[in-house]
Amino acid sequence: MRHQPAGLIDRTFPYWSLLPAVVVFIVLSLYPLLNLLMMSVSTYRFEGGVEHTTFDPMANLRYFGEDPGLRPAIVNTLIFVFVAVSLELAIGLALAITVSRVSRYKGLIRTLIILPILVPPVAIGSMWRLMYNYDFGVFNQFLSVFGLGPVNWLGDGRFALASVIMVDVWHWVPFIFLILFAAVEGLPSDVVEAARIDGARQAQVTRYIVLPLLRPAIAVAFTFRAILAFKTFDEVFLLTSGGPGTATELISLHLYKVFFAQNNLGYGAMLSVTVILMVVSFLLVSRRATQGGKEA
């Protein structure tokens, strides 16, 4: 009653299971990235369907100085990421702890809260564009009840970035909430009970038990969210396309314009590489910071 010896398919299983994904990565992510590096040191233009490539790293470097949109884009992105992510973490965390203490309809509340993540960002952009509308948007209607406004939410350079951040907060608080809520629910209940027997009030339980135990989950939520925030494109594209002027120009929008509106592939590529380095170094620093905190 011997079994057949392992066949070829079985013996090579470790390899053919890994291979397809690796091929996809090489062809569609590694190669494009190398391509990007090449492009960033070349001038690269499409004219009549024919590519003209010349190796000229200095040309693209020169654009850095000549690009008036670059500085506002970087500044806006940093403000956007910092403010939006901080707000989202604070609200999401408060929400997660609050909902975990709800005794009834917990599941329903969770389902309602996570709705915004499911909406296509483009639809979020168009929804909020309607709500922000100067003439008939719900916000100005609301203000007019109190005899205020109207405010040109997206058209006024003073409000535009804040309005965009507001949309991002609406969109992504649910994401933070979902991760932290799962973490709160997963906390060992005996630890919390022990603290209460030790005489801690609810606020003290939160302060001394729940928050410290949530630290790893908060770090994960922060990292994930910060990565995504750097990539933000869709909603802002719909809401303002970076305007008015450069008030809401984010780095991803700027890249898009350089690549596809100005057709400046070489500079676009160099800019892309710069953005990648920015994101990676930001994450390395923040990771160092969160890990350093853990040891303390």
Add this chain to the structure above:
Amino acid sequence: MGRLSLFQRIFLAGTLAMVVGPFLWILMNSFKYQIDIYQGTWIFEPTLTSYMDVLFSRRSQFTNNLWNSVVVASISTIVALTLGTLCAYSLHRFRWSKWVSGGILAWLLLFHMIPVITLVGPWYLIFRHLGLYDTLTGLVLTHVTINLPMTIWLMMAFFAEVPKEMEEAAQVDGCTRVQAFTLVVLPVVVPGLIAAGVLSFVFSWNEFAIALNLTSRATATVPVGVAKFAQDFEIQHSQMAAASIVATIPAILIMFFGQRFVVRGLTLGSVK
């Protein structure tokens, strides 16, 4: 746990109103005539005009967009799930050298950090060479690429949850490696497959930046279609509202089905 304080109740109620309010407002506006929207009325005669216009008017490409999105999201999800699950299992189960597994995982992480928009340029050039520019195939390939890291992480977390002894029992019971994977391990990680599948599908359904740049009229997906209503010279507000609602429905339906699996997946991923 304990009961909510008054402050917590207000906070929760306010948040829920802020989350649900915009949906209701948009839903309301999608049933208005354009003129009612402009007047900002709260009491109006509901109409399906906007929906009819979005879905069936001859000018609108929306049904075409919907079909493209269904095709792209389904196929890219199936492919990403297949490749990602196999890759995750191989990395989890077999003793790859540190260079192979570490290299792949590091690359996934790096790739995940890169803003998608930076890769659209190179993809555009590659697809032009391959004749895949402006095809659904091209779009599917990019969505597969984007979704693979998440699928691989999630499935590795789920595979790590399968007791090693279960697979050993299968081996002793007479399974080949492939059989141990297909007959024992895979059925056990079905929740993970659902979670990864739901997230992939929702992502692909919602994806805009790539679709915007690699498709044209015939191959555009739903997000590109929605954006179109906002971008035309004359903004069609009621259609914009209706299109947003239609675009949102599939993702919400799928999430309702898969929510608890996704929550479990996120827990596995974030607690570790």
Add this chain to the structure above:
Amino acid sequence: MAAVDIRNVAKSFGALSVMNDVNLSIEQGEFIVLVGPSGCGKSTLLRIIAGLEEASRGDIVIAGQRVNDLEPRERDIAMVFQSYALYPHMRVEANLDFNMRLRKRPKPEIEASVKTAAGVLGLDTLLERFPRQLSGGQRQRVAMGRAIVRRPQLFLFDEPLSNLDAKLRVQMRAEIRKLHLEIGATSIYVTHDQVEAMTMADRIVVMNKGNVEQVGSPLELYDKPSTLFVAEFIGSPSMNFYRGTVGPDCKIRTRAGAVLPLSPACRALAGQEVVAGIRPEHLSITDEGPIATQVVLVEHLGPETFAYMEGEQGLVCVRLPRDASPVRGSAVRLSVSPQDVHVFDSETQRRLID
């Protein structure tokens, strides 16, 4: 059913050696128990026999065939895991006949085998359930059933009872033993529990730090432990030990001054540093015994009573008849007869006389 030969099997991870040249011959139909503290290599050895791990050196021979290069599925073995490792997505019946279905056995044969095994283990009414619907004891039975359905050459057990509560463990211990007597298949059983080892084994293999310390029947190990480790490991409560030097008069002088008698065979050991071991049941309370102690604790277990006494060399355990009731704090002298003193070399830790 098959004989198993383990020849010079060693296992190391890089420079770290976890098992050194193990040699063991297991006869057809024997019930062998591998026992030792955690990390002693017993599970590793079992997994090497199963083919779940590779030996760094040496050969595993099952029924005369060298199986080193065979996959676990090709070795015709069955294994019961500590966590049971039932397939959670299959009903009990599918769990039981999984192997036979994989081997594409004819349907009537599968059904008959499942029926027999289910009958033997009392699983008849549970066949339609999923593992999550079973109690711990029932899961354990299914795991056993999965092994016996297929009639393998060799049964492997990896601490199969350690997840059960104490009462069920005693019951399953007897049942596994009974099953073995009925089926008669060669079995290798890993446990860290010396009571399990003593009650179940035809022969026990005591392992420590990757080495086989001693192989023998339960009574051989109990009566003649060949190393200090085995002496300490087998038996509960544990043996009492005294360090000392053998004098020319065939007596051990412990450091604290007690004088223990030895059998005349020990004359050759004069002057040697040794460790003397005495089991609790071999100590008795007498007025002029050589060991002076004070009673600290008395445990009445019902059939017998154990008393713990503080002596010059630490705590000593003495087994007393059930009604004995020494007063706590009272001074007591203990004595032992020469043939009940086990003597071990304090350097090599090996047994010195038989």
